[in-house]
Amino acid sequence: MTALGTTWTRLALLGGARARTEPELCEAALEGDAAAWDALFRLHQRRVLVALLARGVRVDRARDLCQDAWARLIVQQRAGRLRNLTLPGLAIRQALFLAAEENRRARSRRPHLPVHEVEPPADATTFERIVDRDRLARARVVLEGCPPTARRVFERLYAEPGVRHAEVAEELGLSVQRVRQIVCEVRKTLRAALEEGS
Amino acid sequence: MRGHPDAAEIRAWLETGHSAPALEAHLARCGPCAARLEEEARMEEALFEVAEAKPRARPSAAGWALAIVAAAASILLLLGTVTAERTSPSAPPHVDARALDGGVPRDGSVDP
Numbered sequence: 001m002t003a004l005g006t007t008w009t010r011l012a013l014l015g016g017a018r019a020r021t022e023p024e025l026c027e028a029a030l031e032g033d034a035a036a037w038d039a040l041f042r043l044h045q046r047r048v049l050v051a052l053l054a055r056g057v058r059v060d061r062a063r064d065l066c067q068d069a070w071a072r073l074i075v076q077q078r079a080g081r082l083r084n085l086t087l088p089g090l091a092i093r094q095a096l097f098l099a100a101e102e103n104r105r106a107r108s109r110r111p112h113l114p115v116h117e118v119e120p121p122a123d124a125t126t127f128e129r130i131v132d133r134d135r136l137a138r139a140r141v142v143l144e145g146c147p148p149t150a151r152r153v154f155e156r157l158y159a160e161p162g163v164r165h166a167e168v169a170e171e172l173g174l175s176v177q178r179v180r181q182i183v184c185e186v187r188k189t190l191r192a193a194l195e196e197g198s
Numbered sequence: 199m200r201g202h203p204d205a206a207e208i209r210a211w212l213e214t215g216h217s218a219p220a221l222e223a224h225l226a227r228c229g230p231c232a233a234r235l236e237e238e239a240r241m242e243e244a245l246f247e248v249a250e251a252k253p254r255a256r257p258s259a260a261g262w263a264l265a266i267v268a269a270a271a272s273i274l275l276l277l278g279t280v281t282a283e284r285t286s287p288s289a290p291p292h293v294d295a296r297a298l299d300g301g302v303p304r305d306g307s308v309d310p
């Protein structure tokens with residue numbers, strides 16, 4: 001099944017009168033469809049949340065910033081300033097920008113706050129990658145050395161928004177338990193590769 | 199919630215991103231747990247980056263031949279550029295401000 005096909009299935013599983021593909025949702029969102037914005041938020045919120053947490057944003061703030069980033073995108077769409085939607089990148093950049101802005105404001109209001117309370121996440125506006133090129137290449141080699149099914153499970157779960165274990169299990173003819181086990185093993189292998197020399 | 203969540207519990211929560219008020223409240227006010235959360239989130243983010251990275255190309259024999267020709271051509275081009283730079287004044291480098299700040303203008307608006 002193609003990635004698009006599975007995305008379609010996933011959106012059908014998420015419920016709603018009419019299932020739409022992610023490109024269709026983006027198109028509808030750009031035309032101001034509130035339900036499409038909601039569906040896109042549900043698909044990508046975990047990715048945006050993790051991006052914020054990984055850069056040291058406190059969990060309660062990260063939750064709020066996720067919402068705020070989405071609200072900003074909607075405002076921009078309504079103002080006719082959004083011509084295409086590349087997700088989750090656009091939402092992540094917006095959320096990181098808001099985090100940096102918030103920290104700048106906090107610092108100017110309370111200049112004597114301990115630094116750790118207001119330290120902006122590094123490179124918030126540039127959306128810099130966490131993994132440098134060398135480590136990424138090394139981890140990629142390790143991933144490509146994994147059995148094909150393991151690689152497929154990992155890539156489906158990590159490179160496609162909102163995908164569920166049950167869905168991957170059904171697609172690959174595995175039990176959900178086996179999918180969990182596989183993803184756990186691949187993570188462990190990649191963790192070791194990423195931690196090497198970091 | 200009881201005590202401090204362990205790394206596995208934090209990881210399980212990060213895997214879904216679903217709302218877990220008690221756990222999130224603890225992670226927001228407990229320094230050591232917040233540090234563990236950041237570490238786990240960095241690893242999760244790293245895994246996303248690995249999954250999203252383009253697989254390395256595995257060139258065939260013909261691919262290797264093409265790569266060698268391309269490398270030879272780029273060396274010739276480089277030699278040409280060096281020679282040209284010796285004889286002509288260089289233009290000031292062009293810096294795109296949007297590229298520097300990741301495309302997000304100072305007012306926080308994001309244009310496509």
Ligand SMILES: [Zn+2]
Nearest residue numbers: 202203228231
């Ligand atoms: Zn704790």
